[in-house]
Amino acid sequence: MANTNDNTGTPAAFKQFNTRFPQIAERYEALGNAVHDHGPLNDRERALVKLAISGTAGLGSAFKTHIRKGREAGITRAEMEHVALLFLPTIGLPAMIRAMRLIERMYTPIDAGAKP
The missing domain is CATH 1.20.1290.10 (AhpD-like)
Incomplete structure (x- = not known):
């Protein structure tokens, strides 16, 4: 499995990105949520x-x-x-x-x- 810092399964590199660039990470999450909610799947x-x-x-x-x-x-x-x-x-x-x-x-x- 990818290098993780805890048992959440979230890759350490993604956690570091979130820590270093919190505003961008927040917008990335918002974009993902918008795309997920947009369609019928x-x-x-x-x-x-x-x-x-x-x-x-x-x-x-x-x-x-x-x-x-x-x-x-x-x-x-x-x-x-x-x-x-x-x-x-x-x-x-x-x-x-x-x-x-x-x-x-x-x-x-x-x-x-x-x-x-």
Whole structure:
């Protein structure tokens, strides 16, 4: 998992950004909220879309964040793995394997009873 300072799962780099540039971080959060609230997709659907976007873009830290947020939105491991499987015909085997490995890493501590 990304380097974090506590058990929230928030990457340390993002926490540092928030501390260093609080006004920009606040506006970034407001933009995200506005985009989320704008359309007809529900939290669960948005979580799946964001998982797919971050995974296909190869954004490892963002993908891990969206795995965590997806769990919070009720997305199951099987559903996340299905999203990753859909990478195969679209962007190829290496991207699909990379996504599957990240999902596995994020779930292994959970399966063992620990917080990721």
